[in-house]
Amino acid sequence: xxxxxxxxxxxxxxxxSDPATFVLLFIMPxxxxxxxSTALEPLVTGRPELTVSVIDLDDSEASQQLVTRLDATxxxxxxxxxxxxxxxxxxxxxxxxxxxxxFSALVIPAGYAEGGRQTLALFGDPARASYVEAVREQLTxxxxxxxxxxxxxxxxxxxxGATAAEARESVSRAALSAGEAAGDELRTVVVSERDTFxxxxxxxxxxxxxxxxxxVAFALAINLSLEKEETKTWARTxxxxxxxxxxxxxxxxxxxxxxxxxxxxxxxxxxxxxxMELGSAPIALVLTIVCWSFVAAAFGTLVASLLNNxxxxxxxxxxxxxxxxxxxxxxxxxxxLPDWMQPLARATPQFWAVDAIQELIVRxxxxxxxxxxxxxxxxxAAAFLAIALRPRTAVE
Amino acid sequence: MSAQQATSAKAxxxxxxxxxxxxxxxxxxxxxxxxxxxxxxxxxxEIFGLLGPNGAGKTTTISVIATLLKAGxxxxxxxxxxxxxxxxxxxxxxxxxxxxxxxxLRFSAWANLEFFGNLYGLWGRPLRQRIEEVLxxxxxxxxxxxxxxxxxxxxxxxxxxxxxxxxxxxxxxxxDEPTVGVxxxxxxxxxxxxxxxxxxxxxxxxxxxxxxxxxEALCDRVAIIDGGEIVVCDEVPKLLAQMxxxxxxxxxxxxxxxxxxxxxxxxxxxxxxxxDGNGYRVVAEDQEQGLxxxxxxxxxxxxxxxxxxxxKPNLExxxxxxxxxxxxx
Ligand SMILES: Nc1ncnc2c1ncn2[C@@H]1O[C@H](COP(=O)(O)OP(=O)(O)OP(=O)(O)O)[C@@H](O)[C@H]1O
Ligand SMILES: [Mg+2]
Numbered sequence: 001x002x003x004x005x006x007x008x009x010x011x012x013x014x015x016x017s018d019p020a021t022f023v024l025l026f027i028m029p030x031x032x033x034x035x036x037s038t039a040l041e042p043l044v045t046g047r048p049e050l051t052v053s054v055i056d057l058d059d060s061e062a063s064q065q066l067v068t069r070l071d072a073t074x075x076x077x078x079x080x081x082x083x084x085x086x087x088x089x090x091x092x093x094x095x096x097x098x099x100x101x102x103f104s105a106l107v108i109p110a111g112y113a114e115g116g117r118q119t120l121a122l123f124g125d126p127a128r129a130s131y132v133e134a135v136r137e138q139l140t141x142x143x144x145x146x147x148x149x150x151x152x153x154x155x156x157x158x159x160x161g162a163t164a165a166e167a168r169e170s171v172s173r174a175a176l177s178a179g180e181a182a183g184d185e186l187r188t189v190v191v192s193e194r195d196t197f198x199x200x201x202x203x204x205x206x207x208x209x210x211x212x213x214x215x216v217a218f219a220l221a222i223n224l225s226l227e228k229e230e231t232k233t234w235a236r237t238x239x240x241x242x243x244x245x246x247x248x249x250x251x252x253x254x255x256x257x258x259x260x261x262x263x264x265x266x267x268x269x270x271x272x273x274x275x276m277e278l279g280s281a282p283i284a285l286v287l288t289i290v291c292w293s294f295v296a297a298a299f300g301t302l303v304a305s306l307l308n309n310x311x312x313x314x315x316x317x318x319x320x321x322x323x324x325x326x327x328x329x330x331x332x333x334x335x336x337l338p339d340w341m342q343p344l345a346r347a348t349p350q351f352w353a354v355d356a357i358q359e360l361i362v363r364x365x366x367x368x369x370x371x372x373x374x375x376x377x378x379x380x381a382a383a384f385l386a387i388a389l390r391p392r393t394a395v396e
Numbered sequence: 397m398s399a400q401q402a403t404s405a406k407a408x409x410x411x412x413x414x415x416x417x418x419x420x421x422x423x424x425x426x427x428x429x430x431x432x433x434x435x436x437x438x439x440x441x442e443i444f445g446l447l448g449p450n451g452a453g454k455t456t457t458i459s460v461i462a463t464l465l466k467a468g469x470x471x472x473x474x475x476x477x478x479x480x481x482x483x484x485x486x487x488x489x490x491x492x493x494x495x496x497x498x499x500x501l502r503f504s505a506w507a508n509l510e511f512f513g514n515l516y517g518l519w520g521r522p523l524r525q526r527i528e529e530v531l532x533x534x535x536x537x538x539x540x541x542x543x544x545x546x547x548x549x550x551x552x553x554x555x556x557x558x559x560x561x562x563x564x565x566x567x568x569x570x571x572d573e574p575t576v577g578v579x580x581x582x583x584x585x586x587x588x589x590x591x592x593x594x595x596x597x598x599x600x601x602x603x604x605x606x607x608x609x610x611x612e613a614l615c616d617r618v619a620i621i622d623g624g625e626i627v628v629c630d631e632v633p634k635l636l637a638q639m640x641x642x643x644x645x646x647x648x649x650x651x652x653x654x655x656x657x658x659x660x661x662x663x664x665x666x667x668x669x670x671x672d673g674n675g676y677r678v679v680a681e682d683q684e685q686g687l688x689x690x691x692x693x694x695x696x697x698x699x700x701x702x703x704x705x706x707x708k709p710n711l712e713x714x715x716x717x718x719x720x721x722x723x724x725x
Contacts, residue, residue: 006514010500017502232498236560239462240515241487 003242007250014223015258021219025262029212033266036208037274041200050135051077052122053096053105055088060113067108069142076138085110090123097125104135117143149175201274206357207333209266210350211325213292216259217300218317220251224300225310244389252297252385259293260286279360284367288360291377292353298384299349305388324348329355349380413439415489415568415600416461420470423456423624430456432624433470438568438600443590445615446604447711449723453624454604455495458570461602462492474568488516491566495573495604497553498560505531505540505548505556509563516564523563530559533589535582551578558586562593569593569601575610587614606723608711612636620715627718632711639709639717641666642683646690647703648674654697662689674702 015021054070056063071078079102083092088107096102103125112119122139124132149171156167228234237247264286270276279285300317307313325331327341328350334342345351356373359365414437423431431453438444446454459465461472463483472479474486492498499508506527513523531537534555545553558574571590575583591614593599605611611618612632619629628635648655651674659668659678664685668678680686683706694701707713715723 002517002519003515006511009514010511013503013507014500231501232494232496233500234498235459235462235464235494236492236498236512237515238464239487239490239492240512241484241517242515243484 003240004246004250007237007242007247008254011251011254015254018223021223024219025215025258026265029209029215029262030266030269032212033205033208033270034273037201037204040204049075049077050131050138051079051102051104052135052139053079053081053102054108055081055083055093055105056108057083057085057088057110058108058112062113063108066112066143066146069146070106070139073138073142076135081105093123096123097127103128103131106139117147199274199276201270202276202361203333203358205266205270205274205276206361207325207330207354209263210292210328210353210357211321211330213259213263213353214296214299214317214321214324214350216255216262216293216296217303218314218321219258220255220297220300221304221313221317222310224251224304225308225313228308229310248301248385248389252294252301255297255300256290256293259296260289263289263293277361279364281360281366284370285357285360287367288353288356288370288374288377291356291374291381292349294381295349295353295377295384298381298388301388302384305390324350327351328353349377352376352380415440415475416444416602417473418457418461418470421457421460421467421472422469423453423460423465424468430624431460434619434621434624434626435470436619436626436629438602440567440598440600441594442617443594443601443603443615445611445618446602446621447606447608447611447618447715447723448604448621449606449721452606452621454621455572456624457621458492458572458602458604461568462490462570463487488564489567491561491564491569493558493561493569493571493574495576497557499545499553499557501546502544504543505536505545505559508545508556509540509560512560513563518564526563530562533562534559535585551582554578555582555586565597565599567600569599571601571603573604573606575605575607590614608715608723612711618711620711620718622715622719622721628714635711635714636709639714641679641681642686642709643707643713644678644680644686644690645671645703645705645707646676646678646701648676648694649700649702650674652697652699655693655699658693658697659689662693665689 052070054067056067067078067080070076093105093107096105105123107121107123109115109119109121120139120143122132122136124135152171153164153167156162156171157164160167162170267276267278267285267289271278299320303313303316303320307316322331327337327344328348329337329345330350330353334345334351337345352373356370356377359370359373416436416438418437419435420433421431421435422429422433434453434457436444446457448454456465460467461474461479463479463486466480472486474489477485477489479486500511503511509527509530510523513519513526518526527540528537531540536552536555536559539548539552542548545556548556554574554577558571561569561571569590575586578586587610590601590603594601603610603615615632617629617631618635620627620635628638630638656668656670656676659665659676664681666679666681668676671677678686678690680689687706690701690704712723715721
């Protein structure tokens with residue numbers, strides 16, 4: 001026991017004289033999380049406003065109506081370009097996209113009034129494929145609704161013998177009241193114990209915090225490897241009567257504690273700076289963080305036990321931060337991952353940690369709801385340590 | 397253990413008093429055999445030297461004894477505990493002073509000693525007292541609270557390195573070239589203390605070195621190791637007695653053609669070679685016969701001896717004779 005606490009104190013003493021580890025554990029992750037979360041905010045909270053440049057070569061009643069309809073659509077802004085037929089060459093249109101401000105252009109050709117939607121052409125910047133796709137979906141929906149309305153008008157004329165104007169009037173009135181009725185019924189039902197939708201930061205910070213929480217593994221493994229490489233203190237320690245598990249657990253404990261401090265600091269800063277809510281189960285949140293930090297420290301121990309040079313360890317853990325972060329849904333929300341990747345997520349500890357933190361923060365759940373996740377995390381930590389402590393023949 | 401007990405334990409000899417028993421120890425690194433079937437024992441109170449050139453296998457042997465490496469064959473036992481099966485018991489009994497500095501350079505000397513003392517279960521007041529004692533032994537009392545060991549000179553680090561192995565009063569002390577880079581004054585002090593650890597406390601000491609002077613001055617018994625094998629192992633005087641004879645260097649005041657041939661014919665002289673000018677190297681079976689032969693020949697040929705040196709046999713020459721190599725390059 002004296003030896004165990006001696007190792008704990010020694011590790012703390014080593015850390016306190018090592019500013020690099022503090023920068024790595026406390027400043028770097030915070031900067032990364034701040035930058036990434038801010039950058040991702042628009043993506044997470046809603047769609048950015050889509051803009052489409054419209055070149056109306058038809059200049060008919062129908063084409064003007066279409067432009068008005070587009071302009072009136074939420075989330076879609078229209079800039080009309082007053083181009084002649086001769087201007088509207090493909091090359092000229094592509095030139096529009098070079099400046100990084102316009103990404104799509106709709107050409108309404110002469111003859112649209114007669115030819116209908118099949119004549120429309122949407123041009124897009126290939127560098128912004130998803131943006132163009134979103135515009136295309138919007139346009140398709142609007143045009144389809146318009147066509148449906150026209151169809152209804154013709155049916156109304158046929159059935160009632162009303163004039164075209166009357167028929168239009170009644171169809172749009174019907175559509176309006178249907179829309180109102182639908183608006184009444186379609187309340188947004190948030191599947192959460194919370195009464196508000198989570199903010200962008202509440203959604204992204206837990207993932208990043210977990211992802212960069214693996215820096216604890218980095219610090220542990222690198223410091224351990226340096227100790228083995230640079231000094232013979234390691235030989236001296238191994239020749240002393242302290243058991244391997246005590247030696248390993250003391251170190252894991254110290255670094256797990258650092259991990260807890262790191263994650264708590266991150267969440268508290270998130271609360272103070274970005275107004276993140278931290279859920280209603282603080283103890284469960286702290287326990288989740290403790291479990292995750294143990295996993296991270298155990299992972300560092302594992303890597304240090306498998307590789308025996310500092311550069312290889314640094315590379316392995318850096319890659320693990322990103323790869324496991326991505327697979328585990330810490331870097332990118334699980335829902336955005338391709339289908340084949342989603343089942344793999346469960347094989348990473350990151351998934352369970354992010355899941356637990358999201359249950360608590362985003363969905364406002366309590367301790368009982370995250371017990372399974374915590375169990376899985378502890379199992380990961382135990383497995384990592386068991387492999388790290390496997391019996392080996394020659395040491396050093 | 398008192399000095400008398402230590403001496404009597406040593407005198408008793410035999411299996412029972414051996415603190416360290418190494419038998420048929422083999423250690424391979426891949427295909428390379430670093431230590432090849434070596435055997436030796438060290439009794440309580442005995443200083444045992446392992447003398448050999450770089451790469452002889454000294455550190456490897458110590459590492460196996462210290463349970464840092466597992467033997468590829470043979471066995472090591474410390475006070476009856478097998479190093480392979482009962483490593484924890486062995487670790488409690490040994491103190492290791494590694495060849496390279498095994499210290500936290502960012503800690504103070506005191507913090508280093510505190511940590512290593514803690515590893516052996518020492519703490520509180522007894523530990524503080526013991527730290528004072530070992531600092532006294534290595535002569536670092538004044539420097540213990542210097543903020544960090546990085547600021548120590550090379551020799552001071554070595555002395556602290558030694559101190560860290562003494563804290564728990566080990567029954568077997570493994571010293572791997574502990575005096576490299578230590579100034580003569582501190583070295584003498586360390587020798588005194590090592591001798592006292594053995595003779596007063598009954599500590600068994602394994603001392604590796606490639607300095608013959610150290611081995612001869614400090615050790616009760618010496619094993620000469622080369623290429624992972626023990627070439628010879630015995631008490632120092634007996635080893636020296638194995639040398640074939642005594643070497644003299646003679647310087648004649650004037651040239652004498654007959655001198656060389658005449659000395660060669662004297663009884664007991666095995667060899668005479670001209671070194672340079674009027675100098676000769678003469679090897680005789682023993683010192684008295686050799687001296688008599690030289691003086692008689694000189695008188696007979698009426699030549700004056702300008703210089704006469706008796707080169708005492710040392711382990712360096714023994715090593716050269718046994719391996720055909722110089723101990724130091
Ligand atoms: N980890 C290792 N892997 C491979 N070979 C090794 C290893 N450690 C030592 N050796 C080799 O084993 C041999 C014995 O090395 P060892 O360190 O025991 O020598 P030594 O007698 O202590 O030498 P020195 O006086 O230089 O300290 C050397 O040839 C060395 O190259
Ligand atoms: Mg060595």
